[in-house]
Amino acid sequence: MEHISFLVAVVIITALAFDFTNGFHDTANAMATSIATGALKPKVAVAISAVLNFAGAFLSVKVATTISGGIVNEKTGLQPSIIFAALAGAILWNLVTWLRGLPSSSSHALYGGLIGATVVGVGLHGVNFGVVVSKILIPAVASPIVAGLAAWGATKLAYRITRKNSTEATNKGFRKGQIFSASLISLAHGTNDAQKTMGIITLALVSVGALPKHALPPTWVIVAAGGAIAAGTYMGGWRIIRSMGKGLTDIQAPQGFASESAAATVILTSSHMGYGLSTTQVVSGGIMGAGLGGPKAEVHWSMARRMVYTWGLTLPAAALVAGAAAFVADKGTWGVLVVGAVLVAGSAGMWVLSRRQPVTAGNVNEVTPVDVAAPVTPTPASTTVAA
Amino acid sequence: MNMSIKWNALAQTAGISFVVTVAIVTVFALGIMALSRRETAVAAGSSGKGTVALAGASLCFAACAAAVLYGLSLIAA
Incomplete structure (x- = not known):
């Protein structure tokens, strides 16, 4: 009992830490294009996004009554040590991709972590691979394409309809519209x-009998989870915002509005139909489509390729780390402590590395790609080489 | 391992997303166009044309606002 209650405390803290990384990792989804087109000032954008995520x-x-949506078998009860290992894998992958300025899916990191930890802790039969394919993999491939096509078509039409206007009037109008579309994405993200x-915290509390089975999250859990994601969002995640807002294409206000509308629509339609898709991938797809539909019709394919590789890696990478963490954490209290220590040390190390080329609200709209291998004064040749 | 993939639902989701996005952005762009026409008309001293354009713009933006409200209701559901 002693061991279990200690573990539950660790799970709650780690869950809130994951929620925090989820916040700053995904700020870019709602706000990158609004910041890039000047619809919102960087600090204002993250503040609005934080408030809406909290709301x-x-x-x-x-959704909080099930954390995995049937990906892993929850009937036998998810062990807190498995949840802890899953969270550790997801957090570390989120930080690695943030360091490289690559938008990857926080949801996929969490799912990957759950799959890896379950395979090690329970066995292969604990994972419903059919659900993984139909609810995660297929939407992951389809949703960015759908968002991209929709944003492409919408961008074409938006430019065509407003072609007789002055550019200034058009941009002013679409910038106003962007504030609404970005806000809708933020709100949907928070929800x-x-x-x-x-869901994770509630399940952990249920597993030690602190809450009855099938309990809804208590108010303090809702406040804590909302607070953690809002605080993370307010941190900005400027590295990823730069990649998405400036790295994929040179985006103008009509394109920003088209891509955000496409993303918001795809996200809301899919979650209504029960697909748990990645906001990150949908938004990136929308931006690429809007880039191709615009007057210059260009996308920086090297950045797009890096993003797609990262998406493919997210699930297996988080699964591997979480699997290793599950193996160690299963050994008892000392194992949990070891995983916790590695997690804290790894996170701190990556934060220190990020200081080599800091990206802030002040320089978020520069076009230099983010890369830790780059020296402090970036030279074009070395910054594009991935480490 | 149950591999029943609901292609119908998938195609439906994709189709609805595409149509709704294009519709909203089109209506919003029409609103911006109408607003710009009003400014031109007012500058030219033709208030009648300006009022018609303003009414059109308001209609467009109201439709977009309705879509946002519907989106909100989906989130809260």
Whole structure:
């Protein structure tokens, strides 16, 4: 009992830490294009997004009753040590991709972590691979393409309809529109992603009998989860915002509005149909489509390729780390402590590395690609080589 | 291992997403166009044309606002 309650405390803290990384990792989803087109000032954008993420956490607890959506078998009860290992894998992968300025899916990191930890802790039969394919992999491939096509078509039409206007009037109008579309994405994000953390904490509490089975998240859990994701969002995640806002294409206000509308629509339609897709991938797809549909019709394919590789790696990488963590954490309290120590040391190390080429609200709209291998004064040749 | 993939639902989701996105952005762009026409008309001293354009713009933006409200209701559901 002693060991279990210690573990539950660790799970709650780690879950909130994951929620925090989820926040700054995904700020870019809602706000990157609004910041890039000047619709919102960087600091204002993250503040709005933070508030809406927090508000979103209170809108629904529907998803919070299941954390995996049937990917792993929850009937036998998810062990807290497996949840802890899954979170450790997800956090580390989120930080690695943040360091490289690559938008990857926080949800896929969490799912990957759960799969890896379950395979090690329970066995292969603990994972429903059919659900993984139909609910994660297929939407992951389809959703960015759909968002891209929709944004491409919408961009073409937007330019065509407003072609007789002055550019200034058009941009002013679409910038105003962007504020609404970006806000809708932020709110949807808070509702979806904060609920996952609520679900994890609630399940951990249920597993030690602190809450009855099938309990809804208590208010303090909702407030804590909403607070953690909002605080993370407010941190900005400027490295990823730069990659998405400036790295993929040179985006103008009509394109920004088209890509955000496409992303918001795809996210809301899919979650209504029960697909748990990645906001990150949808938004990136939308930006690429808007880039191709614009007057210059260009996308920086080297950045797009790096993003797609990262998406493919997210699930297996988080699974590997979480699997290793599950193996160690299963050994008892000392194992949990070892995993915790590695997690803290790894996170601190990556933060120190990020200081070599800091990206802040002040320089987020520069076009230099983010890369830790780059020296402090970036030279074009070395900055594009991936480490 | 149950591999029943609902292609119908997938195609439906994709189709609805595409149509709704294009529709919203089109209506919003029409609103911006109408607003710009109003400014031109007012500058030219033709208030009648300006009022028609303003009414059109308001209609467009109201439709977009309705879509956002529907989106909100989906999030809160």
